[in-house]
Amino acid sequence: MVTAKGGDDGADSAPRRGRPRSIETSNAILESAYALMASTGLAATTIDAVARHSRVSKMTIYKWWQSREALLIDAFLQHASQMLPLPPVSAGNPVARARRHAAAYAEALQGQFGKVQLAVISECISKTGSAELFYARYLKFRRDALVEMIAAGQNDGSILADGPAEDLYDAIYGSLFYRYVFGIAPITPAYARNLVDMVLRPKG
Numbered sequence: 001m002v003t004a005k006g007g008d009d010g011a012d013s014a015p016r017r018g019r020p021r022s023i024e025t026s027n028a029i030l031e032s033a034y035a036l037m038a039s040t041g042l043a044a045t046t047i048d049a050v051a052r053h054s055r056v057s058k059m060t061i062y063k064w065w066q067s068r069e070a071l072l073i074d075a076f077l078q079h080a081s082q083m084l085p086l087p088p089v090s091a092g093n094p095v096a097r098a099r100r101h102a103a104a105y106a107e108a109l110q111g112q113f114g115k116v117q118l119a120v121i122s123e124c125i126s127k128t129g130s131a132e133l134f135y136a137r138y139l140k141f142r143r144d145a146l147v148e149m150i151a152a153g154q155n156d157g158s159i160l161a162d163g164p165a166e167d168l169y170d171a172i173y174g175s176l177f178y179r180y181v182f183g184i185a186p187i188t189p190a191y192a193r194n195l196v197d198m199v200l201r202p203k204g
Contacts, residue, residue, distance in 0.1 A: 021064060028054040029061055033075035038112040042119040045072065069124055073137045076120050080138070083108055086145045094153030095202040101146065102172055102196050103189035109180045110187065118181065143169060150200065160201040171199045 032054035036045040047068055051058045065071040084104055087097035108114065124134045147169045153159030161168055172195055179187050 025054075025056055025060065026064065027078075029056050029064075029071070030075045030078045033071055034079045034116065037072065037075065037116045037119065042072070042123055047071070067127075069120075069127055069133055070137065072120050072123060073134055076116055077138045079113070079116075080142075083113060086142060087149060093158055094149050094156070095158055095196065095200055097149060098146070098153075098172070098200060099193045099196045102176065102192040105173070106176055106187045106192035107189050109176065114180055143173075146173075153200065153202075158203050160203055161199060168199055172196055 029050060033045060033050045036049055036053060040049075047058055047061055050056075050071070051061055061071065065074065084101065087101055091097070109117075121131050121134050124131050143166075147165045150159060150168050151165040154161070154165060159168075172192075175195060176187060176192060179185055185191075
């Protein structure tokens with residue numbers, strides 16, 4: 001499911017004056033935040049707890065992240081970039097890449113990744129009244145990249161489905177997330193691959 005501009009592997013906030021971030025320290029903070037979310041739950045993942053776990057001062061954390069929600073999203077973002085890397089637009093058949101990515105997402109939803117994702121979205125909604133922060137910092141970039149991949153398949157004829165690529169993306173990933181949230185049916189990689197074929201209608 002994108003982040004602020006800068007790529008899928010970054011956790012960039014608005015530029016700030018002062019000393020640049022230490023990548024090692026930033027990674028320690030993000031890894032600690034995700035580990036705490038996965039092991040102790042969202043409520044226990046406070047800035048104080050992250051500071052203790054990462055051995056980084058609260059002042060440093062607040063200097064790089066304007067809010068707890070932004071930190072939690074970026075921690076999830078970093079983990080997602082490692083667990084669910086986006087397929088390059090120009091590398092191979094778009095349908096095959098869509099199948100692989102959707103299958104990996106379906107598998108990830110069954111573990112800690114799914115629970116953390118849902119918890120972070122819920123935190124954003126409860127604190128801000130919407131999931132806009134999660135969309136802006138995490139989902140937008142990933143959605144745009146996969147939409148571009150689907151559009152490329154429509155252009156080269158390997159995807160026969162009509163309609164906007166955005167709607168096709170939403171039909172696939174919206175269905176997977178909907179089924180996960182409400183526990184409607186088991187979500188398996190095989191189901192995800194079949195869903196991709198049903199929505200995209202690959203040629204041949």
